[in-house]
Amino acid sequence: MEKDKIDDLEMMDLPVEEESDLGFTEWRKDEKTLLNLGLPEEERDWFCDARPQVHKKSPKIIEDFLNWARAESLWILAFGTGCGAIELRPLLTARYDISRLGMAPRPTPRQANLFMIGGYVSIKTLKRIVRSYEQMQGPKFVVAVCSCAINGGMYWDSYNTVKRIDEFIPVDVYITGCMPRPEAVLAGFDRLKQLIRAGKAEGQNLYAQNFDYYKANQKRIIKDWNMPDYNW
């Protein structure tokens, strides 16, 4: 399922709502520069105003080798938004032990390359998710754990949660369940490794390519936008 999704997304440019509440054309100066209008005027100089760029891959043989290294050394930024976060603890301890797969938790987004969203995403949390995701350095991968991150789950008709995290940041692998067992999470990580090794986990490039789409969706939900338009 993930394979088809990735293939499809690589092909198409996602549609952008031209007339969103804030009007997406207002927040960018031109193709490359962002205005950072959410910030007070005196703070705008402190932040970068460049858009993320699509990064070219290395020649195939080198890229395959690097992808192998990326798959064998996944550093997790665990974002415990909901109950799914509790599944990370058994994964780290003696019974399931993900360190034997070359995975380790990493407390800072700068050094992590796997973003693990553990459960429902409230509107307040979405802002932090976007900030953390954009601070990670690419290639970066996203795994969404639990039904709530996929379709809202038991919070389907809640006024305060977003249903599909996929509309705000590109997700590589979904792990279903309420909550998924650690075995299911391990299977999800295994699937992610396959995608990385096959060179199909290019979420970072997808985000840069469809930046307008993602940003418009984010701005539609996050009303108190008091951060740069792209958090380097």
Place this chain on the structure above:
Amino acid sequence: MSLAVKIFWAFVSMGVVTVWGLTLGGIIYKIFARVQGRLGPPVWQPFINILKNNAIRTGVSHGIMFYLGPVFRIAGGIGTYMFIPVLFGSMYFSNFSISGDVILVMYFIFFGQLGMALGAGEGGHPYSALAVSRGLAQMTAFEVPFALSVISLVIQYGSLNITEIVAAQQGSILNWTLFTNPLAVIAGMIAMLGMNMHNPFSIVIAPQEIPIGPPTEYHGSFLGLLATNRGVFNGAKLVLFMNLYFGGATNLIVLMIKTFAIYMFSVFVGASFPRFRTEDSIRFFLTFPTLIGIVSILVFSF
């Protein structure tokens, strides 16, 4: 031997010691995991991590010092290494050992951390600054017993040259500093616990408290450079302690066995003890190890 050949062999030996230092790191991860009842990562995991970090496509800069931090760090590592004779009696693995090199090496050990402090400070993350202040405070504290221990050795052997200190320990296992000057060895080995930053002196990187310490903002190839330095610097430190206290090594097999055993000392302590707070660790270093160091100097002065 001409200077060019000497430089060539110095870098070859640095490659060997770096690979050994990183492998040792992998073995230590494995041992910690086994102590906790886990399988642990493969021993070559540090190499894959370095590869992955260098393959990161994007990077963020915070200014010139931010770039220079890891450069100073690895310069400190290489500088420490270059003046330590690795194998006693070997023409190729003796590096640039000169008279007075023990002073130079002591300086270089602390040079990297000072450079890193400047770089991490410019990263702007509050945890970096916090960790740097803790690191420098702890470093100043463990420097005291280490310096006293080295001074004691200098008085004992009447030389500031590491090669001569190693030469004086040859012949029998009973000629090692460990047996001829045990007090200095105790002070020096306790200082090494602080240097290696395992528990109980892991307050600087304090993984659960201030995320990762000074390198909080470092990513990609910066982090790759810092991780490579961990191999160089760990190797250099272990070789230095082997030379000063445990009779040096005449071939690579002996070197590997001795450095492994020396590292295992701090791993055993680390796996068994909880973490000191900064003020506790400073107070610790400035009491018993310092007193032991002073006594070891007094023993050889009179």
